[in-house]
Amino acid sequence: MVTEIKRLLSEAKPYKKTIVIVAVAGVIHAAASARMALLIKPLFDNLAKAEFDLVLQLVPWAMLLAVIAGVARYFHIYLMNYVAECITQALRQKLQQKFMKLNLSFHNTYATGSGGLISLILNDIGAIQDGLRMVADIFLHPLLFIFLLGNLLIIDWKLTLATMILVPIIGAFLKSTSRSLRKYTPIGQTLLQKMTSTIKESIDGVRIIQSFNLEKVMGNRLINESKEYLETRKIVHARTEIMGPVTEILASAIVMGVLLYETWEVKAGRATPGTFVGFIASLLMLNAPIKKFQESYVRIQSVVAVAKRIFHVLDDPNEVPESIENKPFPQQWNKITYKNVSFSYGREMILKNVDLEIKRGEIVALVGASGSGKSTIVNLLERFFDSTSGEILFDDVNIRDIELTELRRNIALVTQDVFLFSDTIENNIGAGNLSRDKKDVVKMATLANANDFIMKMPNGYQSRVGDRGNLLSGGEKQRVSIARAMFKDAPLLILDEATSALDTASEIEVQKGLDHLMEGRTALVIAHRLSTIQKADKIVVLKGGQIVEIGTHHELLKNEGEYHRFHSLQHS
Template identity: 75%
Template sequence: MLVEIKKLAAELKPYKKTITIIAITGVIYALASARIALMTKSLFDALSAAKHDDIMMLVPLAMLLALITAVTRYYHIYLMNYVAECVVQGLRQKLQQKFMRLNLSFHNNYAAGSGGLISRILNDMRIIQDGLRVVADIFLHPLLLIFLLGNLFYIDWKLTLATMIMVPIVGAILKNISRSMRKYIPQERDSMEYMTSTIKESLDGVRIIQSFNLEKDMADRLTRDSDKYLGIRKTIYKRQEAAGPATEFIATAIVMTALLYTSYQVAAGKATPGTFIGFITSLLMLNQPIKRFQEAYVRIQEVVISAQRIFSIIEDPSEVPESPKNLPFPKDWKKITYRDVSFTYGKDMILKNINLTINRGEVVALVGASGSGKSTIVNLLERFFDATSGEILIDDVNILDINLKDLRRNVALVTQDVFLFSDSIEKNIWAGDYTRDRAQIMAMAKLANAHDFIMKMPQGYESKVGDRGSLLSGGEKQRISIARAMFKDAPLLILDEATSALDTASEIEVQKGLDHLMEGRTALVIAHRLSTIQKADKIVVLKNGQIVEVGSHQNLLSQQGEYFRFHSLQHT
C-alpha cells in the first residue's frame, strides 16, 4: 500500500507549489472554522449578560472569519481538483504510450483484450482521480479535527478526555472495513475489465453479430458480466456504508452525554450557557471531519488497488528493449540473414532453427499452412517481439543492436487487415513519414492506383475515412495502405497477405499498386494464393515452424514436394 502511495506522491511532485497553496489554504480554513466555533461561547456569554458592546465587536470578527473560510475553502478544493485532473491526465498519457511500446506477446496474451486495457485507462483512472481529490480532505479535516479538539480541551478537558474513549472503537471499525475492501476491490476491477471487453466486442463485431443473429447471445453475456459486477459492487457498498451508521451512532451518543453533563454543570453554576453552546458547537462540528476522514480512508483503499493495476502495466517489462549500442540502420547493406532463429510463444515452439538469407533487391515469398510461422518470421524482422534464440543480421549487424525506430523506419508494412486512422485520406498517407514533404502524397496515391477513386469522393484527399476506414471499400483501403507504404519509401517491404481478402476486380487494381511499390525494394511476401508469388526470386516453404523447401516456382514444382502439394490443391 505504501509503495503505491509513494508512486502517486511522485506524480504530484511537479505540482509542489500548487500543493503548498492547497496545504496553506487548508490550514487557514481549519483555524478559521475552529475559531468561529470557539467564538460561539463568547457570543452567547455576551448575549446572556446583555453586553451589547462585546456583541458589536464579536459579530464583525465572526463575519470576517466566515469570509476567510469561504475563500480558503474555494481555493483549497478548486486547486486540488485541478491537480488531480493534471496527475491523472499525465498517468493516462504514460499508460497509452506504454501500450504502444509493449510487444505483441503482451497484447496477444492479455486475458481481457483491448477492452480490458481500455477499462484501465478509463475506469481505474477515474477511481484515482476521485481519490486524489480527497487528498484535500486529508490536508484539511485532520487539522480541523485537531483544532476543534483544542477547543474542547480548552472549554472542558475532563469531558473531552471522556468522549475520546470512543476513538479506538471508530479506528477498529475503519481497520476492519479497510481489510474487507482490499479483498473485494480487485475482483470489482477485473469484473469491470471483462464487462468493458464485452461492450467493445459488441461494437467491433457488430457485422458478424447481426449476420449470425448473435444479438441475444451478446446481450446475455453482458448481463452475466453486469450481474457479477453488481454483486461485487453490492458487497463493497455494504462495507463502505457500514462505517457511517456506526460512527454516527457513536457521535450521537457522545453529543447526548456531553449535553447531559454540560446542562448539569450550568445548573450547578459551574459553567455558563456560552460554555455549553461553545462545547456543543465544537463537538457537533467534529462530525464533519470525522466523516470526511472516514470516507477518505475508505476511498484510499480503492485508489491503492487502481494504482497497483495502473503501475503494473506502466512498469511491465514486456517491451522490446532498446540496445545500448544504438547503431544506425546500415546504409549499403547487401543481405538479411536469419541464423538458427527459434521462437517460442508460451509453451509452443513456433519457429525451429530457421536459417534463411535474403539478398538485397530480392522478392522472397513465404508459403505454408496457417500456423507454420510465416507471419512470425516477418514480425521478428520488425522486432514486434524478439527471437527466443538465434539472431537476425543485416549484413554483419544484429538487428538487436540497431536503434529500434531507425530499424522500423526502414521497413514498410502492408497487411491484409488494413488499419486506417479515423482522419482524412491525406493524413493517412502522410502517416507513412511525417518528416517528408506532403506534396508527394498525390504522386504516391497515383502510383498506388488510388488517385482516381479519391478524386471522386466529396472532399477529395480531405475526405474522412471513418473508424478504421469504414467509409471505404476493402480495395480502396488497401490502396491507401499501399500509398502510405510508398510514401514511407523504405528499402524493406513486408506484404502480409495483402490481397487475400479482396475480390478479383479489386485484387487486380491493388496488384498494380503493389507492383509499383515493390520496384527497387527488397520484399518479403506472405501469400496463400500461389498465383500472386510465381514471379518471386525465392519461395520459402514452411511446415510446423521449419523451412522444408527453398527455390523458384518452377524449381519447387519439379521437386514435387510440399510446394507442389499446395499448388495442386489450388489448381484442382
C-alpha cells in the same frame, strides 16, 4: 500499499507549488473554522448577560473568519481537484505510451484484449482521479479535528478526554473496512474490464453479430457480467457507507451524554450557558471531519488497489528493449540473415532453428499453413517482439544493435487487415513519413492506383475515411495503405497477405499498386494465393515452425514436396 502511495505521490512532484498552496489553504480554513466555533462561547455568555455592545464587537470578527474560511476552502478544494486531473491525465498518457511500446506477445495474450486495456485507461484511471480528489480531505479534516479538539480542551478538558474513549473503536472499525475494500475493489475493476471488452466486441463485431443473430447472446453475456459486477460493487458500497451511520450513532450518543453532563454543570453553577453551547457546537462540528476523514481514508484504499493494477501494466517487462549500441541502419547492406532463430509463446514453439538468407533486391515469398510461422518471421524483422534464441543480421549488424526507430523507418508494412486512422486520406498517406513534403501524396496515390477513386470522393484527398477506414471499400483501403507504404519510401517491404481478402477485380487493381511498390525494393511476401508469388525470386515453405523447402516456383513444383501439395490443393 506503501509502494503504490509513494508512486502516486511521485506523480505529484511537478505540482509541488500548487500542493503547497493547497496545504496552506487547508491550514487557514481549519484554523478559521475552529476559531469561529470558539467565538460561540463568549457570544452566548454576553447574550445571557445582555452585553449587547460586546456581542456587536464579536459579530464582525465572526463574519471575517467565515469569509477567510470560505475563500481558503475554495482554493483548497479547487486546486486539489485540478492537481488530481493533471496526475490522472499524466497516468493516462503513460499508459498509452506503454501500450504502444509493449510487444505483440503482450497484446496477443492480454486476458480481456483491447477492451480491457481501454477499461484500464478510462475506468481505473477514473477511479484514481476520484480518490485523489479526496486527498484534500485527508489533509484538511485531521487539521480541523485537531483545532476543534483544542477548542474542547480549552472549554472542558476533563469532559473532552472522556469522549475520546471511542476513538480506538472507530479506528479498529476503519481498519477492518479498509482491508475488505482492498480485496473487493480489484475484483470489481477486473469485472468492469470484462464488461468493457464485451461492449467493444458488440460494436466491432456488429456485422457478424447481426448476421448470426447473436444479439441476444451478446446481450445475455453483458447481463451476466453486469450481475457479477453489481454484486461486487454492492459489497464495496456496503463497506464504504457503513462508516457513516456507525460514526453518527456514536456521535449522537456522545452528544446526548455531553448534553446531560453540561446541563447538570450549568444547574450546579460550575459552567455557563456559553460553555455549554460552545462545547456542543465544537463537538457537533467535530463529527464532520471524522466522517470526512473516514470516507477519504476508505476511498484511498480503493485508489491503492486500482493503482496496483495500473503500475503492474506500467512495469510489465514485455517491451521490445531499445538498442544499447544505437547503431545507424546500414544503408549499403547486401543481405539479411536469420541465423538459428527460434521463437516461443510460453512453452509453445512457433519457430524452431530457422536459417534463412535474403539478398538485397530479392522478392522472397513465405508460404505455409496457418500457424506455420510466416508472420512471426516478418514480425521479428520489425522487432514487434524479439527472438527467443538466434539472431537476425543485416550483413554483420545484429538488428538488436540498430536503433529501433531507425530500423522501423527503413521497413514499410502492408497488411491484410488494413488500419487507417480516422482522418483524411491525405493525412493517412502522409503518416508513412511525417518529415516528407505532402505534395508527393498525389504522386504516390497515383502509383498505388488510388488517385482515380480518391478524386471521385466529395472532398478528394481531404475526404475522411471514418473509423479504421470503414467509409472505404476493402480494395480502396488497401490501395491507400500501399500509397502510405510508397510515401514512406523504405528500402525493405513486408507484404502480409495484402490481397488475400479481396475479390478478383479489387485484387487486380491492388496488385498493380503492389507491383509499383516492390520496384527496386527488397520484399518479404506472405501469401495464401500461390498465383500472386510465382514471380518471386525465392519461395520459402514453412511447416510447424521450420523451413522445409526453398526454391523458385518451378523448382519447388518439380520437387513435388510441400509446395507442390499446396499448389495442387489450390488448383484442384
